[in-house]
Amino acid sequence: MTRTLTALSARRRHPLAVVVLIALALVLVGGLYAAVAPRPAEASTATADADDLEAGKELFLANCATCHGLDAQGGEIVDGSGAGPSLIGVGAASVDFQVGTGRMPLQMSSAQAPEVPKIRFSQEQINQMAAYIASLAPGPAIPGEDILDLSDVTAQDVSRGAQIFRTNCAMCHNFAGKGGALTGGKYAPDLTGVEGKYIYEAMVTGPQSMPVFPNSTISPEDKTAIIAWLTQEEEFRPEPGGLPLGSLGPVSEGLLAWIAGIGLLIGCSVWLGMKSS
Incomplete structure (x- = not known):
């Protein structure tokens, strides 16, 4: 018995014991993480x-390799005005959004790629x-359709x-989704009439100046609720103040009030002057 314990003790003190224990610990931790780590719900799984x-x-x-490189890892634009970013890991949603809205292929180098109504490619x-x-x-x-x-x-x-x-979008897109100006010649586009698919893809890919909103920030159900509000707001959102005036907020409303008010005052002054004379 004593010899057995001595042998086991000697084995535990073997120079490779520490290495084996560390390797086993790493395998165990990696296996547990792989088992319990949250899966990216929006990862490209379609085959x-x-x-x-x-x-x-x-x-x-x-159509794209000139800017993005033959291996899609990014490259210099022909005229040297910039570089097309790497497309590794952007996913199918980014391609569908950028090409489906006509932003890509880029028509010209500018602060921001504009949406182009005429699409060069079919959906296929x-x-x-x-x-x-x-x-x-x-x-x-x-x-998929289950989300939209x-x-x-x-x-x-x-x-x-x-x-x-x-809470998350109005600071750029306006409280009614009508868009707004950003810095450096960029802008948040008007979301009126935008297809729900592209709104969802913009939230998960973060095109241009827009941040990415993962499921940990905005769940898929909440993304669908945002799309529902943007596409159905005219039905559900009344205008208690009368004319919406483009829903641009107090600037346009104040401007109209000043122009109409001052115009009315000037008209009254002219009328009173003519009457007194």
């Missing part, structure tokens, strides 16, 4: 067939490019969406 991936790669090389081609970029690294996926379905949205959901929007 595409080989033909779509090949077609997407060809479209990318023909956009999906192929999105699938190719998504195959390079995980990233936010294009939202507003058929079960209630007035309470719309009200919650309005509160969340005004």
Whole structure:
């Protein structure tokens, strides 16, 4: 018995014992983290067939590689005015948003890529490019119908969406989503009439000056509520003050009041002057 304990004690003091214990501890911690760590709910999980991936790669090389590089890791623009950012990890949602709204391919170098109504690609081609970029690294996926379905949205959901929007978005997009100016020639676009899919994709990808809103900040349900408010606000939001005047706030309202008020005073003064004479 004594010899057995001595042998075990000697083994515990083996020079490699510490290394083995550290390795086992790292494996254990890594396994536990992999088991309990939250999964990115919006990671690109959609699969595409080989033909779509090949077609997407060809479209990318023909239309995007000049700025973003042949391997999508970023590169210099031809005229030297800037560099296209890396697309590794941006996900299918970013491609669908940027190309689907006409912001990409970039028409001209400026402070901000504007939305272009005339889209150069079909939705099928956009999906192929999105699938190719998504195959390079995980990233936010294009939202499905389960997220964008507003058929079960209630007035309470719309009200919650309005509160969340005004807490997180109104400082740039205006309290009614009408947009607003930013610094350096940039601007927050008007969200009136924007398709719900693109609103969701903007929240999960953070295009241009917009921050990313992960699920830990705004849950998918709350994102859907925001979309519901933005797309249905005219139905649910009354105008207790009368004419909305573009919903631009006190500046436009005050300007109209001053112009109308001063104009009325001038008119009264002229009328009184003519009457007294």
